[in-house]
Amino acid sequence: MSTRTEAKPRVEPSARPRAVGRRGSLTHPARTGLLLVTPAVLFVAVFVLVPLGFALVISLTNWPLIGTVEFSGVKNYTAIVSDAAFAKSVLYTLLYTVIVTGPILVLGYALAVLVRRKRRGATLLRTMFFLPFVVGLSTLSFVTVLEAQPDSGAINIVLRSLGITDGTTAWLVDGPLATGLICVLVIWGVSGLTMMLLMAGMQAIPREFYESSELDGAGWWRQEWEITIPVLRPTIAMSVIISVVGSLLAFTQFYILTRGGPGTDTTTVVQYIYNRAFVQLQLGAATALSIVLVVVVGLVTAAQFWLLREKD
Amino acid sequence: MKLKNILYVVGGGGAFLVFAIPLLWALFRSIQPNDVIVAAPDRSTFFQLTWDNFRTLIEGPGNLMRAVGNSLVVAVSTAVLTAVLATFAGYGFARFRFRSGPLLFALVVVSMMIPFQAILTPLYLEMNVLRLTDSLLGLVLFYTTVNLPFGVFVMRNSFSSVPVELEDSAHVDGCGTLRMIGSVLRPLVTPGAATVALYAFLAAWTEFLGALTFLTKDELYTLPVALVNVQAGAYGEVNFGSLVAGSVIAMIPCIVLYVGLQRFYVTGLATGAVKG
Secondary structure, three states: OOHHHHHOOOOOOOOOOOOOOOOOOOOOOHHHHHHHHHHHHHHHHHHHHHHHHHHHHHOOEOOOOOOOOOEOOOHHHHHHHOOHHHHHHHHHHHHHHHHHHHHHHHHHHHHHHHHOOOOOOHHHHHHHHHHHHHHOHHHHHHHHHHHOOOOOOHHHHHHHHOOOOOOOOOHHHOHHHHHHHHHHHHHHHHHHHHHHHHHHHHHOOOOHHHHHHHHOOOOHHHHHHHHHHHHHHHHHHHHHHHHHHHHHOOOHHHHHHHOOOOOOOOOOHHHHHHHHHHOOOOHHHHHHHHHHHHHHHHHHHHHHHHHHHOOO | OHHHHHHHHHHHHHHHHHHHHHHHHHHHHHOOOHHHHOOOOOOOOOOOOOOHHHHHHHHOOOOHHHHHHHHHHHHHHHHHHHHHHHHHHHHHHHHOOOOOHHHHHHHHHHHOOOOHHHHHHHHHHHHHHOOOOOOHHHHHHHHHHHHHHHHHHHHHHHHHOOOHHHHHHHHHOOOOHHHHHHHHHHHHHHHHHHHHHHHHHHHHHHOOHHHHHHOOOHHHOOHHHHHHHHHHOOOOOOOHHHHHHHHHHHHHHHHHHHHHOHHHHHHHHHHOOOOO
16 A cells, blocks of 8 residues: 555645646636635644744743743743753653654554454454554543552552562652553554554555565565565654654653653653743743754654665 | 464464453443542452442532533534535645645645644644633634644545546536535545544544643533543542543543444545554
């Protein structure tokens, strides 16, 4: 399936040239076309492009909620460099991203291998593996809150019955433990998405691709490495980008499970910006950080496209 | 061959349990009374099940049913509005040639790459000026925007795959643009529109950060934000029974819609424009 060529921004004329050689089409007049797309374009302009432009302005001021706005030049940007708390949240977010990306890809791939063929139960399995993603991280996090409680939570009950811990672990008030727990939750919760994307890609590979290697007597493992993975490269790139960008923008599961604590030990970038803007009300500074985030996410996306497509 | 089948059964079965048990466990927890949930498991009380948590949700001070209502209103409105706007725009981009077309389409696609999490602060300030904060309408407009680029994409593809000849003959019969979409093309693009609506509904139903930021009034909270209040003990003591029961209520529409409309969901993923 050519899934990801569809996902790329395509700037070529999207309308089918009809009535070639004529100025306007009788059946599809230009004005009607413009009228049809205007509402959607307006939404995007008002709620994405205007805020983005507005952000550039705000980031150059102190922008208090009450009082006069003062122009502050690039002060908000230079302050970022010496903002140790921001640096900490960046490092933490990167650490989290590094931890979860690999397992999500590997687990997603393994699940895709399980369900890609039409075998008995494959549809049921696929449905089940994807269900946590559909339920969403907010709901999964709320459920995890009570299962992470000392003594009474299921995680502790299981660990105690296996004799691994005494079951009194307070998972959510310890930085490393909470991080580990959130990573496991996320890997479990979102690898279904990677599975779906890879499965669609695998099913689109023609049988003939495997025929000659079958004649060579290549085993499953070799076929996977020599045919499936290389052919699937663009789809893999796509799913990795989706998961990395999602991790860089992580907020919900951290907010619900730890509020970024203890202290600021599990504060992600988005939560840090959220705190600066809506708790400390430093909107100018927060917006400058937002701009940095937009640029970084854009660069990561571009870099990964480039890295993972080079060998095509 | 035999070994492969054994691996499939063992691996598939094992993985199935890993994915199913936590969700089933949450279901089980929701019918345990709160004092059992917060205590170390005791054989004598662990299986005394009750609907009390759900009763508390409906009658209790947290008024979670109002939050469920808000979530439903927001999610349904978002789904309908997104599907309608995406259908119009998809038709416009797929079939009509106008000078600004390519530019406007590029604009929509580029907006897909600007994560709303990153422009939350200016967006909040703008919505404040437009009086769209603390407003369910504001939230609907915001969610619609977040889902539109993907929707426009899907609908453009849907319309592109309909043979042009079909429209030509309808035009000869004097069919206008709206009737063209509404009757001639509708059966052919309904799967696409259903996909868009389904995604928009689920995204709006589970969205957290935007709702947390744009809503500050209790009576407007959507379910995920209301559950934060339950978790924080805003309605007296922390009630884990209410929390897990509320979570189960949050899961139900997702599971029902996904399992029922899976066909559309998978098509949508295949379009490949899912945001992370």
